[in-house]
Amino acid sequence: MLDIVIRNGQVYDGTGNPWTRLDIGIHDGRIVKIGQLHDSEAVRVIEAEGLAVSPGFIDTHVHSDLLCTKPDIHKIKVLQGVTTELLGQDGISVAPVNEQTKPLWQKQLRGLNGDIGDWPWNSIGEYLQFLSRSTLAGNVAYLVPHGAVRTLVMGFEGRRATTEEMRKMRELVEEGMRQGAVGLSSGLVYPPNLFSCKEELIELCKGAAKYDGCFVVHMRNESNHILEALDEMIDVARRSSVRLHISHFKVIGRNNRGNFQQALEKMDQARAEGIEITFDQYPYTAGSTVLHALLPPWMHNGGTEELLAKLQDPEIRRRIKDDFENNHDFENWVESCGWGKIVIASVTSEKNRVVEGKNLLEIAEMRGTTPADAVFELLLEENAGVTMVISWGEEEDITNALKHPMQIVGSDGIFGGKPHPRLYGTFPRILGRFVREKEVLALSEAIRHMTGAPAQLLRLKDRGYITEGYWADIVIFDPLTVTDQATYEQPLLEPIGIKYVLVNGKLAVDNSSFTGLTAGTVIRNEEISLKIT
Structure with a gap:
């Protein structure tokens, strides 16, 4: 008996070929049969009529x-x-x-x-x-x-x-x-x-x-x-x-x-x-990364501890501001995109949670300072544990x-x-x-x-x-309804249209809900695995 049979789906095999109407039989975590499996017995049958069936x-x-x-x-x-x-x-x-x-x-x-x-x-x-x-x-x-x-x-x-x-x-x-x-x-x-x-x-x-x-x-x-x-x-x-x-x-x-x-x-x-x-x-x-990526390369010599120490020096802050305005030789996000397109995504402390979702012009206005100084202060207050979203x-x-x-x-x-x-x-x-x-x-x-x-x-x-x-x-x-719902304003909205997800033959998602099954594994370099065995 098979563990799972997926029936009547539009199977996209991952090669780029058009879909084919096939049934898929699964046993012990692997695909064991592909074809017309209407007479095959299974513990679970997923009826996939009208749905796309794809590799994970x-x-x-x-x-x-x-x-x-x-x-x-x-x-x-x-x-x-x-x-x-x-x-x-x-x-x-x-x-x-x-x-x-x-x-x-x-x-x-x-x-x-x-x-x-x-x-x-x-x-x-x-x-x-x-x-x-x-x-x-x-x-x-x-x-x-x-x-x-x-x-x-x-x-x-x-x-x-x-x-x-x-x-x-x-x-x-x-x-x-x-x-x-x-x-x-x-x-x-x-x-x-x-x-x-x-x-x-x-x-x-x-x-x-x-x-x-x-x-x-x-x-x-x-x-x-x-x-x-x-x-x-x-x-x-x-x-x-x-x-x-x-x-x-x-x-x-x-x-x-x-x-x-x-x-x-x-x-x-x-x-x-x-x-x-x-x-x-x-x-x-828009992209997203750590906030300290805004800083010029010379600021990173010595790692995070030294970076935070340097940020307390007024002369170093002046040099960074000058780089923001005049240095074209590094990945200068400020020059390329502007302060208004740099939004704080996450901080580590509750006291600064209010800045999440706000751009650096807004944060500077809230704090009565410049955008550059707002960056310096946030990095110091959060021990550099800040991420950002940048429209590029x-x-x-x-x-x-x-x-x-x-x-x-x-x-x-x-x-x-x-x-x-x-x-x-x-x-x-x-x-x-x-x-x-x-x-x-x-x-x-x-x-x-x-x-x-x-x-x-x-x-x-x-x-x-x-x-x-x-x-x-x-x-x-469902190819007719699948879409994202997450936005920059509401980024935690789950997508719709993903009906079932199998990981190593186990249903991780059933009727669009997470089942709690954790069948994931670590995939190691195949060449190394062959040598070890």
Whole structure:
């Protein structure tokens, strides 16, 4: 007897092919039969007439590294059809650490990844074991974070690495890959990653490529110098033979929109050259990150503790304000977007909860100060545990990128406070607004961008497609009603139209409600698993 049969659905297999009317039989967590199964007995039959049946969505950019262990908080991911997430993003995550760097990263990441108390791990292997013992609503995979590796070798020093330091960092990357990571990540606007040179990135990427890992990167610049930043990343991939994946591809600021098409063409040229390159993107014209990302690079030398100490110096504040107004060489969000488009998403203290959802012009007026000083004060009061939402572009750019064959859907969702609506709405928004309403791309192709394409990027051997023998990560939704409801004003509204979600053959979502079943698992580097067995 089968555990579950899904009958009469419109099956989209994840390849981009049009749907086929097929039944799906599931047993022991896997898809065991596909065909006409009307005579097959099952413990549970799901009647999917008129519904789309798709592989579970794979979110290639998340910040669920800690809160994935809290199903009551994390359940929003399965409620929008996400069955697998890629952790360890932007080069700033929770492992590897040691007893000296752990408290630094706990403080630095509190605003981004949340707080679950003590971290009972140091190595990537220990962290993945911790996740394996936790209750996970969905599956997770992990990237070796560049910044965590760098701090083990160099601390938060704002300088180039020596050849010997690069060698040690590469060894740590390779160790993380052997322990199960699926690739390497960096965020070249975040400390300490931003202090690295191209040669350091090439050396570390060689370590990831040795174990067939990918390189997932927030580029050094997404505004005035985006084309140069993209050239740098393509050359890193060329010289290291790593698969390159650009995080949350966008072009910041109206004055730079002309670079959008040129950037896409550069990626096409890289593919033609033989470099495997892809990018992910969220379907919104605003981004979200930590508030201290507004500050110029020189402020990050030494880490968060030193940053907060510097902010108490009036002369340093004056220098930062001058950079906001006159420095075009770094990712200057203030110059590109303006104070009125920077909104505080979350703080850690109750006393400042009133600023959540307000932009920096409004907060400055509330406090009787300048927007820059409001930033400085909030960072000090919250020990840097503040996130923001920034409006950066136009929807036309989103639609142009969505249609590109290299595009993959990634939410970049951040929990806490009044978050960016992408946390609750990314995948249903693609299906509702951009597929059904705007007809930007066919439903079959949109599903490929959410399933088969990320599975190819991560070299997943048995997920991302509806195929016999594959794990039963499946989402069933109504293509006529599916949509997001979360907005910037009300970002915690759940999507509609996602009817059923299976994770490893277990119903995580039944009739649009979270069941409480936590069948998620840790997905480790397949090459390493083969070697271990």
